[in-house]
Amino acid sequence: MNAKLILFSNHIEWQAPNNVLIETLQQLQLMADPLPNRDDHYRSGERFMEHLTFVGCSPFIALQPEEAKANQTYCAIHLPQQSNHYYSAVDSMSTAPHCPHCRKAHPTWQTALQQWHKNQTQRWSCNICEKTSAPWQWNWRKQAAFGRSVIEILNIHPHEAIPSQALLDALHALNQTPWQYAYVREA
Numbered sequence: 001m002n003a004k005l006i007l008f009s010n011h012i013e014w015q016a017p018n019n020v021l022i023e024t025l026q027q028l029q030l031m032a033d034p035l036p037n038r039d040d041h042y043r044s045g046e047r048f049m050e051h052l053t054f055v056g057c058s059p060f061i062a063l064q065p066e067e068a069k070a071n072q073t074y075c076a077i078h079l080p081q082q083s084n085h086y087y088s089a090v091d092s093m094s095t096a097p098h099c100p101h102c103r104k105a106h107p108t109w110q111t112a113l114q115q116w117h118k119n120q121t122q123r124w125s126c127n128i129c130e131k132t133s134a135p136w137q138w139n140w141r142k143q144a145a146f147g148r149s150v151i152e153i154l155n156i157h158p159h160e161a162i163p164s165q166a167l168l169d170a171l172h173a174l175n176q177t178p179w180q181y182a183y184v185r186e187a
């Protein structure tokens with residue numbers, strides 16, 4: 001199952017100017033050169049393991065494609081192309097997000113999410129307190145990511161690794177807004 005850690009800004013509309021994310025992440029040595037034959041994918045950099053804190057007893061992780069054994073995944077960084085649509089990714093086993101006002105769960109969030117993909121200006125109304133909020137304002141408990149300029153770190157499983165404060169601070173400095181992160185597994 002593909003799993004990734006996604007870093008995204010609290011300023012959802014923020015779009016990184018050309019190459020800013022690439023240059024910043026390469027300077028931090030979180031990532032290195034582009035991977036051949038994989039558009040917008042980069043090798044993990046020399047300081048990858050400093051920027052991510054692996055918790056518990058992580059199995060052996062391949063950091064470069066050359067280190068990966070047959071069928072083994074390896075860590076890489078993917079910077080999805082920006083488009084007119086918001087990037088969004090929700091964990092395939094996500095539980096319901098909670099209303100930012102009254103904290104009650106959204107009972108029909110899957111349907112709301114499908115509709116939102118067709119019309120991203122839709123806000124979601126809470127059936128308890130009746131207040132409306134954009135999908136990213138709901139509390140997903142690190143199970144969903146939204147934005148225009150996001151960073152995907154591939155082959156990190158939920159809560160296997162957390163971004164260092166230094167990395168979050170460096171991203172914060174890019175747009176003067178805090179960043180957060182989520183874990184997403186594909187179905």
Ligand SMILES: [Zn+2]
Pocket residue numbers: 099100101102103104126127128129130131
């Ligand atoms: Zn509510």
